[in-house]
Amino acid sequence: APVVCVCTYCIETDGPAIVRINLFVRSIMTISDIKMEYSVQLTFREQWTDERLKFDDIQGRLKYLTLTEANRVWMPDLFFSNEKEGHFHNIIMPNVYIRIFPNGSVLYSIRISLTLACPMNLKLYPLDRQICSLRMASYGWTTNDLVFLWKEGDPVQVVKNLHLPRFTLEKFLTDYCNSKTNTGEYSCLKVDLLFKREFSYYLIQIYIPCCMLVIVSWVSFWLDQGAVPARVSLGVTTLLTMATQTSGINASLPPVSYTKAIDVWTGVCLTFVFGALLEFALVNYASRSGLNKANRAADIHKENLKKKRRDLEQASLDAASDLLDTDSNATFAMKPLVRHPGDPMALEKLRQCEVHMQPPKRPNCCKTWLSKFPTRQCSRSKRIDVISRITFPLVFALFNLVYWSTYLFREEEDETF
Structure with a gap:
């Protein structure tokens, strides 16, 4: 069985750790044609199972435990591959929580704001549609150790009545985007957002x-x-x-x-x-x-x-x-003049x-x-x-x-x- 090192020691597992991802898009602030980027605020959730964190639920009376310090448990090394800028929200309190369930299941939820790259094809501008992606991948763990999966059911939710100044979010599509490098294959998830420009x-x-x-x-x-x-x-x-x-x-x-x-x-x-x-x-x-x-x-x-x-x-x-x-004996209708x-x-x-000529x-x-x-x-x-x-x-x-x-x-x- 593969050996996965978490925290400060190693444990044996039956396979790679499975992490299920869920997103809730709260708002899309701007979509910049000049910089080819867009800004989004979302609630990011990931859930996995850590056998070491199992505890007694006291006959069903304890539903879960809430942690305020995320660094106390192992967490997947997920990062947003097309991120330009990003920050967490700490007003009034840090918008983050970790719930540990009796069976060792861990739920991590955090509100973040991201500015993501969105390469655009402007050949049809302003009659165009643009696809902006949100990509999430593992930074250090290969697919032998860590695999990201979309949560079953409805992995991506969008706030109702989402209004954009110059675009309309028509639909979105979730997919996988695993990448292979010389160090191995890395798990990757992506969601493609299809925006139609308001003509x-x-x-x-x-x-x-x-x-x-x-x-x-x-x-x-x-x-x-x-x-x-x-x-x-x-x-x-x-x-x-x-x-x-x-x-x-x-x-x-x-x-x-x-x-x-x-x-x-x-x-x-x-x-x-x-x-x-x-x-x-x-x-x-x-x-x-x-x-x-x-x-x-x-x-x-x-x-x-x-x-x-x-x-x-x-x-x-x-x-x-x-x-x-002419002859002097001729008759003229005028006086002879010398x-x-x-x-x-x-x-x-x-x-x-008095010359008789045509005038x-x-x-x-x-x-x-x-x-x-x-x-x-x-x-x-x-x-x-x-x-x-x-x-x-x-x-x-x-x-x-x-x-x-x-x-x-x-x-x-x-x-x-």
């Missing part, structure tokens, strides 16, 4: 504000393309607000090497806001380039009109001169001649006035705004459809725990 908080604080910022950035599509200060101010303000929102979200999370669901959302929203600002830059460029082309076209049109006017005047003068050079090249009044006299067409003043406005180019820049009014909402709606269907479906897959 309503993030819907109100993150998703809806981001949607509103994206929609506000689309208001610039309905503003006049000449309202440069208004459209630039709107675009820059929404872009900075979206960037600040993204920075605030990342500040509440640990830096990880993978992309989270919230990163996809904020990244796409930031892209839409930035795209609205770039759209105005494109509209402004198209408007200005069109205006320059229209101005050049108007100048060319004016020069052509002036040239036509000069050509018509010259044609009138040439026609009058040709009529004067053209003297040096006479300054010759041109004025020629204009008074030149006067330019259309309305068309000349409308030609000053770059209607074609304005329609091109306006067309960009009209297309953006339709394209941006449709693409954003398509993104929402893909985003929610993808991540909600993956969230349902996690429910198989």
Whole structure:
């Protein structure tokens, strides 16, 4: 039979000492995403049998003995393997007791507060579920000497109406986690707590504000393309607000090497806001380039009109001169005038001649006035705004459809725990 050394001497046993564990979760204070840890307060109980502690119950009149000094008896060397911090409670009296029953059974109960490591996978954040474990193992005794078992029936109890600020405790699962090292195999117990993140908080604080910022950035599509200060101010303000929102979200999370669901959302929203600002830059460029082309076209049109006017005047003068050079017996509906090249009044006299010619067409003043406005180019820049009014909402709606269907479906897959 194996020999187990307890206290200061050794005794022979028929096998390893069996210690049964029971937990009562009183409260879960915090679950930190940044530090990847959670704090829990619980009542820890373990029960085993020590044959040396048997005593006479005086014909059933003595139920058990209570000890106030735990170091007076042998105790299992249990420790919490994923513990970061922990302490006992001593207000008003130490919250610990040891009961020894007549058959040698020992019950040890203590209230403790623990801060435990909880490695998290944040790929689906904030649509995620997290599994936080509580691991208990033997520090020095191998399974040949000491074995931990869960108490039959209900080994883990949770206080009723347990409320967490951002999580919901869906369920828990008890299991064994024995570990093998080069010194032997050690008994280990664990309880896995499944926490579901409350999405309503993030819907109100993150998703809806981001949607509103994206929609506000689309208001610039309905503003006049000449309202440069208004459209630039709107675009820059929404872009900075979206960037600040993204920075605030990342500040509440640990830096990880993978992309989270919230990163996809904020990244796409930031892209839409930035795209609205770039759209105005494109509209402004198209408007200005069109205006320059229209101005050049108007100048060319004016020069052509002036040239036509000069050509018509010259044609009138040439026609009058040709009529004067014809046969003197011909009948004219005007007084014959002698053209003297040096006479300054010759041109004025020629204009008074009753030459029967088709008068030149006067330019259309309305068309000349409308030609000053770059209607074609304005329609091109306006067309960009009209297309953006339709394209941006449709693409954003398509993104929402893909985003929610993808991540909600993956969230349902996690429910198989």
